[in-house]
Amino acid sequence: MKKNRVLFAGLFAASVLVSGFTVPLLRPEPTKKAVAAAATNLTMYWIDTEGGAATLIITPAGESVLIDTGNPGGRDSERIYQVARQVAGLKQIDHLLTTHWHIDHFGGAAELAAKMPIVEVIDKGIPANLSEDKNFAQNIQPYKDMTVKKRSLIKPNGTIQLQKLAKGLPNLSIRFVGVDKQFVAVAKNSKATDGCESATDKAPDTSDNANSTVLVMDYGPFRFFDGGDLTWNIEKNLVCPTNLVGTVDVYQVNHHGLDQSNNPVLVKSLAPTVSIMNNGTRKGCGPETVKTLRNTPSIQAAYQLHKNIRQDSEYNTQEGYIANLEENCKANFVKLTVAPDGKKYTVSIPATKHEKTFTTKTVH
Ligand SMILES: [Zn+2]
Numbered sequence: 001m002k003k004n005r006v007l008f009a010g011l012f013a014a015s016v017l018v019s020g021f022t023v024p025l026l027r028p029e030p031t032k033k034a035v036a037a038a039a040t041n042l043t044m045y046w047i048d049t050e051g052g053a054a055t056l057i058i059t060p061a062g063e064s065v066l067i068d069t070g071n072p073g074g075r076d077s078e079r080i081y082q083v084a085r086q087v088a089g090l091k092q093i094d095h096l097l098t099t100h101w102h103i104d105h106f107g108g109a110a111e112l113a114a115k116m117p118i119v120e121v122i123d124k125g126i127p128a129n130l131s132e133d134k135n136f137a138q139n140i141q142p143y144k145d146m147t148v149k150k151r152s153l154i155k156p157n158g159t160i161q162l163q164k165l166a167k168g169l170p171n172l173s174i175r176f177v178g179v180d181k182q183f184v185a186v187a188k189n190s191k192a193t194d195g196c197e198s199a200t201d202k203a204p205d206t207s208d209n210a211n212s213t214v215l216v217m218d219y220g221p222f223r224f225f226d227g228g229d230l231t232w233n234i235e236k237n238l239v240c241p242t243n244l245v246g247t248v249d250v251y252q253v254n255h256h257g258l259d260q261s262n263n264p265v266l267v268k269s270l271a272p273t274v275s276i277m278n279n280g281t282r283k284g285c286g287p288e289t290v291k292t293l294r295n296t297p298s299i300q301a302a303y304q305l306h307k308n309i310r311q312d313s314e315y316n317t318q319e320g321y322i323a324n325l326e327e328n329c330k331a332n333f334v335k336l337t338v339a340p341d342g343k344k345y346t347v348s349i350p351a352t353k354h355e356k357t358f359t360t361k362t363v364h
Contacts, residue, residue, distance in 0.1 A: 051280025099228030170220025220342025256284030
């Protein structure tokens with residue numbers, strides 16, 4: 001008996017060490033009232049998966065949409081679970097969207113499904129194999145096997161089926177601009193883009209990054225863009241010769257800020273007010289990307305999940321806009337809250353007490 005107890009305590013300590021919690025383990029369950037209060041805003045979380053992706057959206061109806069699930073191995077799924085369950089008070093993930101078939105985007109899905117129910121999984125259809133990942137068939141098996149209520153396929157111009165919001169709130173939609181290099185216009189008037197002729201191409205990308213799902217979320221006047229890991233030449237197709245997307249308020253920096261992505265013609269055409277980069281300590285936050293963000297006049301604040309601690313550390317945003325400064329980080333997240341009327345939004349890093357409010361664009 002005693003021996004068992006020691007073993008159990010050891011396992012417990014090990015699991016705490018491995019998962020790197022951001023919130024105390026024994027935090028009390030959120031009360032119903034607190035959850036209801038939180039659900040009157042539209043809230044988003046960029047969860048730290050060390051250079052993978054995991055973006056959580058909670059609608060004013062309390063419905064949840066998770067875009068990507070980081071890497072396998074326990075760490076990322078636990079971080080997502082902690083934010084979803086303990087911080088946001090969710091009991092389930094209503095919709096999980098996987099943007100493309102790289103393991104830093106789908107790797108935590110099956111582990112998360114074992115921790116909390118996932119109702120609907122939406123993706124672009126699982127391929128039999130992937131040229132850039134020899135172990136794809138093996139890597140994707142848990143995702144294929146996980147228990148979910150419903151599986152849906154992404155279609156260009158399709159939407160995520162969301163519950164109606166309370167009367168008086170603006171319209172909310174999450175639309176797919178496209179997938180597998182096929183795009184549709186979601187902008188009200190697709191305008192000709194300046195700078196298409198001078199935009200240069202890079203070597204063609206034959207990986208699944210180029211096939212990433214691109215989505216736009218509109219909440220009243222507020223607009224958010226997530227292009228997964230879309231790469232340079234295909235990014236240009238989104239805005240050249242005409243801008244299919246329009247402008248946005250918040251741009252999730254494509255592909256963790258890697259320089260194979262974030263074509264200046266895309267970033268300048270989207271003209272975001274805020275950029276949020278899900279980079280790692282050594283992944284993403286590329287020099288060209290950082291320069292592009294600095295040279296985009298519309299950007300008032302550029303957030304990063306991590307400080308770039310490579311040799312080229314001059315390529316970073318200001319420290320106050322970085323969620324995690326140290327290599328052995330506490331997995332701090334970036335949070336965004338959109339006001340009920342959609343006209344203002346606040347970006348915060350709760351762990352550092354950073355908070356900044358922005359005015360939503362009136363014309364997209
Ligand atoms: Zn990625």
